[in-house]
Amino acid sequence: KAGVTQTPRYLIKTRGQQVTLSCSPISGHRSVSWYQQTPGQGLQFLFEYFSETQRNKGNFPGRFSGRQFSNSRSEMNVSTLELGDSALYLCASSFRTASYEQYFGPGTRLTVT
Amino acid sequence: SQELEQSPQSLIVQEGKNLTINCTSSKTLYGLYWYKQKYGEGLIFLMMLQKGGEEKSHEKITAKLDEKKQQSSLHITASQPSHAGIYLCGAVRNTGNQFYFGTGTSLTVIP
Numbered sequence: 193k194a195g196v197t198q199t200p201r202y203l204i205k206t207r208g209q210q211v212t213l214s215c216s217p218i219s220g221h222r223s224v225s226w227y228q229q230t231p232g233q234g235l236q237f238l239f240e241y242f243s244e245t246q247r248n249k250g251n252f253p254g255r256f257s258g259r260q261f262s263n264s265r266s267e268m269n270v271s272t273l274e275l276g277d278s279a280l281y282l283c284a285s286s287f288r289t290a291s292y293e294q295y296f297g298p299g300t301r302l303t304v305t
Numbered sequence: 306s307q308e309l310e311q312s313p314q315s316l317i318v319q320e321g322k323n324l325t326i327n328c329t330s331s332k333t334l335y336g337l338y339w340y341k342q343k344y345g346e347g348l349i350f351l352m353m354l355q356k357g358g359e360e361k362s363h364e365k366i367t368a369k370l371d372e373k374k375q376q377s378s379l380h381i382t383a384s385q386p387s388h389a390g391i392y393l394c395g396a397v398r399n400t401g402n403q404f405y406f407g408t409g410t411s412l413t414v415i416p
Contacts, residue, residue: 196347225404234307235393235406248403282347294404296347 194219196285196297204303210271213300217264217285223247224266225294226258229280238281241266242289270302278304308332309394309407317413323382326410328394330375337377338395339368340406348393351379381412389414 197216205211217224225248226238237250241260260266264285270277280301284294312327328337336355340348352361357372365382381388394407 227406234408237403237405240403250403280345284348293350294348296349298347299345301345 196283196295198281198283198297198300200300201298202301202303204305205273206305207273207275209273210269211273211302213268213270213281213283213302215266215268215283215285215297217266217283218295221285221287221295222264223286223289224260224264225284225286226266226268227282227284228252229282229299230276230278235282238268240289247289273304275304278302307408308405309396311392311394311407311410313410314408315411315413317415318384320385320414320416321383323380324384324412325381326379326392326412328377328379328407330396332375334370334372334375334377334396336397337368337370339377339379340393340395342391342393342409344390351392384412384414386414386416388412 196218199214215224223242225240227235228238229235238252239246239258240248244260255271258268280299282296282299284296286294308331310329318324338353339351341351342348352363352368354368354370360369367380370377389412392410397404
C-alpha cells in the first residue's frame with residue numbers, strides 16, 4: 193500500500209504570494225489532517241477534512257484554507273504569505289475522523305523570503 | 306503555554322545508555338500517544354496509552370501513563386543511533402476532537 197504523499201517537497205515563495213500544497217492520502221483513508229511545524233511553535237494542528245467536509249479547525253488565521261476532493265486528496269492554500277509562514281507542513285491521513293492512528297506524509301518545506 | 310510540555314527539550318547520549326523522556330499535560334488526559342520524527346520528515350506512530358498505569362513496550366522502547374500526575378514517560382533501553390530523532394507526545398482534546406502535540410524532545414545518540 194502506498195503511503196501518504198505530499199507535493200511539492202520543497203517550495204520557496206515571496207511575501208505576499210499565495211501557495212497551494214497537495215496531499216494524497218493512503219488508499220481507503222477518508223480523513224486528512226494538516227499540521228504546521230516550526231522550531232518556535234512546534235507541531236500545530238491546522239484543520240481536518242473528512243469526506244470532503246472540514247471537521248475540525250485549529251487556531252490559524254483565515255489566510256490558511258483547505259479543501260478535500262471526492263477521491264480524498266486534499267489541498268491546503270495559504271494566501272498573502274508572511275515570513276512567519278515558513279515551516280514544514282505535514283499532512284496525515286486516517287480511516288476515521290479525529291483518529292490517533294494517523295499516517296504522516298514526508299511534509300512540504302515552505303520557505304517564505 | 307503549551308498544553309503538553311516535554312522534557313528534556315534535547316538529549317545527547319552515548320550509544321548503549323538508557324534514557325527517559327517525559328510528557329506532562331496541563332489538562333486531564335484521555336489518552337496519550339507517542340510519535341517519532343526523523344529530522345525534517347513525517348511522524349511515525351510508536352504507541353498509544355489509554356488507561357492510568359498502562360505500560361507498553363515495543364522493542365527497546367517502553368511508555369507509561371500516570372493519569373493522576375497527567376504525565377507519561379518514554380524510556381529507551383540501550384540506545385542505538387537508529388533511535389535518534391524527535392520524539393513527540395500527542396493527545397486528543399475531549400472537546401472538538403482536535404489532535405495536539407507536545408513540544409518535542411530531540412534525541413541524539415553518539416556511536
